[in-house]
Amino acid sequence: MRDFDLDNTFFFLKSLINGERRLVTIERSEFSPMSREVVDKISHRLEVMAPDKLDKLVRESVKARLLNESMTLVCLNCGWVGSVRNKDLPDRPKCPNCGSEKLGALRIDEERVRQVMERWREGKAKSEDNELIEYINRTAELVGKYGKLAVLALSSRVRIDDIEEFLPKISDIDKLVLIIHDLEKRELRRRFME
Numbered sequence: 570m571r572d573f574d575l576d577n578t579f580f581f582l583k584s585l586i587n588g589e590r591r592l593v594t595i596e597r598s599e600f601s602p603m604s605r606e607v608v609d610k611i612s613h614r615l616e617v618m619a620p621d622k623l624d625k626l627v628r629e630s631v632k633a634r635l636l637n638e639s640m641t642l643v644c645l646n647c648g649w650v651g652s653v654r655n656k657d658l659p660d661r662p663k664c665p666n667c668g669s670e671k672l673g674a675l676r677i678d679e680e681r682v683r684q685v686m687e688r689w690r691e692g693k694a695k696s697e698d699n700e701l702i703e704y705i706n707r708t709a710e711l712v713g714k715y716g717k718l719a720v721l722a723l724s725s726r727v728r729i730d731d732i733e734e735f736l737p738k739i740s741d742i743d744k745l746v747l748i749i750h751d752l753e754k755r756e757l758r759r760r761f762m763e
């Protein structure tokens with residue numbers, strides 16, 4: 570999404586809806602120098618980019634983003650916690666310490682995960698740890714079954730309920746990217762309508 574500032578577009582559109590900003594239409598017979606500039610740029614870009622090409626480009630950028638993401642991995646067998654860049658993972662990630670495939674994968678700071686894991690393994694988990702522990706177990710279930718594809722999915726902005734639903738149906742990264750791109754768009758729309 571290098572060329573699109575999604576976050577600021579979101580805030581801008583929201584400010585229009587809640588009335589912070591007003592949209593004013595001015596009719597003129599010709600373009601102002603500034604709109605001329607914008608129209609020229611846009612029409613030039615539309616010319617060089619057919620819709621299917623644009624789609625392909627967006628999918629490639631989603632794929633690159635997922636592969637470049639770093640995740641905190643946590644071994645449910647020996648308690649090892651570490652951070653790994655997605656693209657460096659093998660198809661079936663294993664704990665570098667004990668070889669177990671029961672790895673949780675989180676978009677949460679390594680240190681925080683380590684502290685919670687230590688308390689849990691010593692039987693001293695606080696009540697506020699429970700939510701994270703349950704989440705770690707859910708992600709480990711997915712990574713154990715679907716390997717690297719699960720880690721990639723978990724590093725997206727898609728909710729884990731959705732991931733649990735679609736992962737069993739896919740077998741390669743291109744399909745994964747297609748679905749994630751779709752669901753992220755839907756998620757953005759949902760947040761927007763709230």
Ligand SMILES: [Zn+2]
Nearest residue numbers: 644647664667
């Ligand atoms: Zn381990």
